Amino acid sequence: MEEISGAEALLEALRREKVDTIFGIPGGAILPVYDELYDSDIRHILCRHEQSAAHMADGYARASGKPGVCFATSGPGASNLVTGIATAYMDSSPLVAVTGQVPKAMIGKDSFQEIDIIGITTPITKHNFQPMRAAEIPRIVKAAFYIAATGRPGPVLIDIPKDVQTEKDSIAFPNEVKLRGYNPHIPLRMDEVKRAVRLLYESKKPVILAGGGVKSSNAFSELHELSEMLQAPVATTLMGKGAFPENHPLSLGIVGMHGTPEANRLTIEADVILAIGIRFSDRTTGNVEEFCVDSKIIHIDIDEAEIEKNRYVDVAIIGDAKEALKTIIEGLRSIGIAEKKEWRERILAIKEHYKERNMDEHFKLTPPLVLKTLRRVLPEDAIITTEVGQNQMWAALHFKVFKPRTFISSGGLGTMGFGFPAAIGAKVAVPDVPVVDVAGDGSFCMTENSLSTAVAEKVPVIVLILNNERLGMVAQWQRLFYGRRYSAVELRNPDFVKLAESYGAQGWRVADINELENALSQALVSEIPSVIDVPISPEEDVMPMVPPGKGLAETMGVT
Amino acid sequence: MTLISTIVEHKPGVLFRVSNMFRRRGFNIESISVGPTEHPDLARMTIMIRGDEKLAGQVVKQLRKLIDVISVQLLEEEQTVQRELALVKIRVENPEIRREIMDYTNIFRGRIVDVAPNSLIVEITGTPDKMDAFINLIRRFGILELSRTGITALSRGEATIIKTVRAV
Numbered sequence: 001m002e003e004i005s006g007a008e009a010l011l012e013a014l015r016r017e018k019v020d021t022i023f024g025i026p027g028g029a030i031l032p033v034y035d036e037l038y039d040s041d042i043r044h045i046l047c048r049h050e051q052s053a054a055h056m057a058d059g060y061a062r063a064s065g066k067p068g069v070c071f072a073t074s075g076p077g078a079s080n081l082v083t084g085i086a087t088a089y090m091d092s093s094p095l096v097a098v099t100g101q102v103p104k105a106m107i108g109k110d111s112f113q114e115i116d117i118i119g120i121t122t123p124i125t126k127h128n129f130q131p132m133r134a135a136e137i138p139r140i141v142k143a144a145f146y147i148a149a150t151g152r153p154g155p156v157l158i159d160i161p162k163d164v165q166t167e168k169d170s171i172a173f174p175n176e177v178k179l180r181g182y183n184p185h186i187p188l189r190m191d192e193v194k195r196a197v198r199l200l201y202e203s204k205k206p207v208i209l210a211g212g213g214v215k216s217s218n219a220f221s222e223l224h225e226l227s228e229m230l231q232a233p234v235a236t237t238l239m240g241k242g243a244f245p246e247n248h249p250l251s252l253g254i255v256g257m258h259g260t261p262e263a264n265r266l267t268i269e270a271d272v273i274l275a276i277g278i279r280f281s282d283r284t285t286g287n288v289e290e291f292c293v294d295s296k297i298i299h300i301d302i303d304e305a306e307i308e309k310n311r312y313v314d315v316a317i318i319g320d321a322k323e324a325l326k327t328i329i330e331g332l333r334s335i336g337i338a339e340k341k342e343w344r345e346r347i348l349a350i351k352e353h354y355k356e357r358n359m360d361e362h363f364k365l366t367p368p369l370v371l372k373t374l375r376r377v378l379p380e381d382a383i384i385t386t387e388v389g390q391n392q393m394w395a396a397l398h399f400k401v402f403k404p405r406t407f408i409s410s411g412g413l414g415t416m417g418f419g420f421p422a423a424i425g426a427k428v429a430v431p432d433v434p435v436v437d438v439a440g441d442g443s444f445c446m447t448e449n450s451l452s453t454a455v456a457e458k459v460p461v462i463v464l465i466l467n468n469e470r471l472g473m474v475a476q477w478q479r480l481f482y483g484r485r486y487s488a489v490e491l492r493n494p495d496f497v498k499l500a501e502s503y504g505a506q507g508w509r510v511a512d513i514n515e516l517e518n519a520l521s522q523a524l525v526s527e528i529p530s531v532i533d534v535p536i537s538p539e540e541d542v543m544p545m546v547p548p549g550k551g552l553a554e555t556m557g558v559t
Numbered sequence: 560m561t562l563i564s565t566i567v568e569h570k571p572g573v574l575f576r577v578s579n580m581f582r583r584r585g586f587n588i589e590s591i592s593v594g595p596t597e598h599p600d601l602a603r604m605t606i607m608i609r610g611d612e613k614l615a616g617q618v619v620k621q622l623r624k625l626i627d628v629i630s631v632q633l634l635e636e637e638q639t640v641q642r643e644l645a646l647v648k649i650r651v652e653n654p655e656i657r658r659e660i661m662d663y664t665n666i667f668r669g670r671i672v673d674v675a676p677n678s679l680i681v682e683i684t685g686t687p688d689k690m691d692a693f694i695n696l697i698r699r700f701g702i703l704e705l706s707r708t709g710i711t712a713l714s715r716g717e718a719t720i721i722k723t724v725r726a727v
Contacts, residue, residue, distance in 0.1 A: 118572065119575070122575065122576055122579050123579055123580075123583045126626070127626040147626060179626060180629050181567075181568065181625070181626050181627055181628050181629040182626045303624070304620050304623070305617065305620035305621050305623070305624055307620070308613070308616070308617070309617060
C-alpha cells in the first residue's frame with residue numbers, strides 16, 4: 001500500500017463522505033491540511049471569523065439535510081468555533097468540525113496557540129476525537145459522520161495534532177463503522193405504540209406538537225397523513241416550523257412563549273397531545289408545571305434521555321419519528337377513526353376568532369406587514385434564516401412556511417449573529433432558491449463581516465434588517481417587565497446601505513411597502529448579496545407573548 | 560442512594576466525559592470507582608448517586624448517550640455484592656489503645672498493614688455501612704488520615720453486563 005499523510009487521508013476520507021464544501025479559515029496548526037486542499041476538488045469557502053464558519057456549515061446542514069463541515073486552526077481558531085458548535089448542538093444539527101492542534105509533543109505545555117478544544121467541546125458535541133496516529137484518521141472521519149448524522153443528529157469535532165497531519169503511513173479506508181457504545185437504530189416497543197394508538201383513537205380533542213425531530217427524520221408526509229386522519233391540528237415548536245405546511249387548515253403555527261394565540265389556546269384545550277421530536281423546552285411549554293396538566297401526553301423521540309427530562313408523559317415511544325408515525329397510522333387504520341365534528345368546529349372557530357385584523361395600512365412598515373410582504377414576493381420554496389430576538393419571533397409568527405427545511409433559526413442556544421452566515425451556508429447548499437436572512441440590526445452587526453465572504457464567493461443572499469436601532473427583544477422585556485428602564489439597548493448603527501456597498505454588495509433603505517417590494521424584486525434577480533434596511537418603530541413589541549415563568553394560559557397581547 | 564454500574568471504553572479521557580456529563584447536568588456523584596475489567600479494552604465504573612428514581616433514570620439515560628459508555632445497569636441493593644476499601648491511619652497514644660484498636664480490627668475482619676510507634680494503619684473492606692461503623696468506633700482515638708475507595712459492586716448470580724457487551 002502506498003504511504004500517504006494524515007492530511008491526505010483526511011481529505012480522501014471527506015471525499016468518501018461526499019463532502020463538496022468546507023467552510024473555514026487556515027492557520028498554523030492546520031496548514032498541512034490546507035496544503036492538501038490546494039489540490040482538492042472540494043470547494044473551500046474562506047470565512048472571516050470561525051464562528052461564522054461553523055454557522056455556515058450548520059446552515060448548509062439544515063438546508064440540505066447532510067452534515068456541514070468546517071475547518072479551523074488550533075487555539076483561537078478552535079475556540080472561535082465554540083458558539084457555532086454549541087448552536088448546532090442545541091438544535092441537533094449534524095456538523096463535523098475539524099481543528100488543527102499543536103504537535104503531539106507540545107500538547108499540555110501551553111504552547112503557542114494551544115487550547116484544550118477536546119475538553120472545551122465535550123459538553124457541546126455529541127462526541128469528539130483526537131487522532132494520535134495518521135492511520136486512525138479514516139476510521140475517525142467515518143465514525144464522525146455516522147455519529148453526526150444518525151440518531152439524534154449533532155456536532156462532532158475532530159482535533160488533529162499537526163504532526164499527525166504530516167505523518168505518513170499505509171492508511172486503509174474502512175467501509176463500515178463499528179461503535180459498540182453507539183447504536184442509533186432502536187426498535188419500536190409495540191406495547192407503547194399500541195397504547196398511543198388507543199389514546200389517539202379515544203381522544204376527542206387531539207393536538208399534535210411537532211418539533212425539530214420531525215425534520216431530522218424526514219417524517220413530513222407521515223405527519224401530514226396522521227394529522228388529517230385524526231383531524232388533529234398541528235402546532236410546531238420553533239425548531240419544528242416547516243414540518244407542517246402553514247397554509248394547511250389544520251396548521252396552528254408555532255406554540256409557546258411567542259406562539260400564535262390559536263396554537264396556545266388549542267394546546268391548553270387538548271385532551272391528548274402527541275408530541276413528536278420535541279424536548280418540552282421552557283420556550284415551548286411556558287411554566288412546565290402548568291403545561292397541559294389535564295391532558296394525556298404521548299411523546300415520540302429518538303433520544304430516550306428526552307423522555308421525562310422536562311415533562312412527565314403518559315406514553316413514551318423511543319425511536320425514529322417517521323417509523324413511529326407510520327406504525328401509529330397503520331394501527332389507527334386497522335381500527336378506524338370516528339368523526340370529530342365538534343373538535344373540527346372548535347378549531348375553525350378559534351382560528352377564525354384570532355384571524356388577524358385587516359392589515360391594510362399599506363404604507364406603514366410594521367414588522368408583521370414586512371414579513372407578509374416578504375412571503376408574498378418569495379417563491380414557496382425560498383429559504384429564510386433568522387437572527388435571534390424580535391426579528392426571529394416576528395418571522396416565526398408572520399412568515400408562513402410551506403416546505404420542509406425552508407425555515408432556519410437558532411432555537412436552543414438563541415445565537416445572535418447566526419442567521420446571516422447560516423443563510424450563506426444554506427445558499428451554498430441549495431443555490432437555486434432565494435435565501436433571505438430576516439435580521440435585526442443588533443444581530444446582523446455581530447457577523448456582518450460575512451458580507452466579505454458572500455461577495456468574494458458569489459453567494460447572493462439577501463439580508464432584510466428590521467432596524468429599530470435597539471437590541472429589540474431586550475428593550476421589549478425592559479419595556480414590559482423593567483418599567484421602561486432601557487439599560488444598554490440603544491444602538492448606534494452604521495449606514496447599512498453604505499456598509500453593504502463598501503463590501504461590494506448592494507443596499508437599499510426602504511420607506512414603505514412599495515419600496516420594499518421593489519428592493520426585494522431587484523435583490524432576487526441579483527448576482528451579488530443584498531442588504532435591505534427596513535426602519536421600524538423602536539416601540540413595537542412581539543405579541544402575543546407568554547411572560548417568562550408563566551403558563552400558556554397567561555398569554556399577553558391577545559384580544 | 561442509587562448504585563450504577565457501567566462498562567466503558569478503557570482509554571484516556573473517558574472518565575472526564577462521564578464526570579463532565581454529571582457536572583454539566585447538575586447531577587451529584589456520591590462516589591465513583593474505576594478500574595480495568597478482565598478485558599483489557601474495557602473498564603468498569605461504579606457510581607453512587609443520591610437522588611430519587613426519576614433522577615436515577617435520567618442519569619442512566621444520559622450515561623447511555625455517551626459514545627464511550629458501552630453498557631449501563633442500575634444495581635438493586637439485594638441483588639448486589641458491594642464492597643469498599645478504606646485505609647485508616649489512627650493515632651496510638653499507649654499500648655492499651657493499640658490493643659483496643661487491634662481488637663476492633665479483628666472484630667471487623669480488618670488488617671493492620673502498618674505499625675509505627677505512635678500510629679497504626681488499618682485496612683478494612685466491606686459494605687459502606689460496615690466502614691462507617693468501624694470509623695465511628697475508632698474516631699475517639701484520633702484519625703490521622705483516612706482514604707476510602709468508593710464502592711465497587713457486582714450483581715449476584717451468573718448474569719454479567721460484559722457478556723452483553725461482547726456480543727455487540
